[in-house]
């Protein structure tokens with residue numbers, strides 16, 4: 634559970650998030666200090682290029698987390714894994730320059746690429 638505030642949802646279409654999720658990452662950011670685990674025995678981390686880390690369940694394969702480093706202040710949580718209702722809304726589309734060619738972006742999506 635998250636024992637603190639969650640930021641609204643960012644959809645990240647970067648090549649790493651597409652590979653991790655099979656589509657795009659829809660995530661809400663929280664403080665890592667606010668995460669509480671009943672058990673994290675099946676939590677696994679994958680770092681495709683050393684620049685970021687993705688957390689997933691080693692048993693069911695759920696795409697759970699994204700963070701820049703183990704000691705990063707924040708972690709992004711795959712919102713599809715949260716109990717409903719989340720009370721969250723999608724506020725941004727990241728890395729639209731890398732979105733899948735099968736995907737039609739929302740017409741009012743605000744692109745935000747970190748490379749400019």
Ligand SMILES: [Zn+2]
Pocket residue numbers: 645646647648649650651658728
């Ligand atoms: Zn991404």
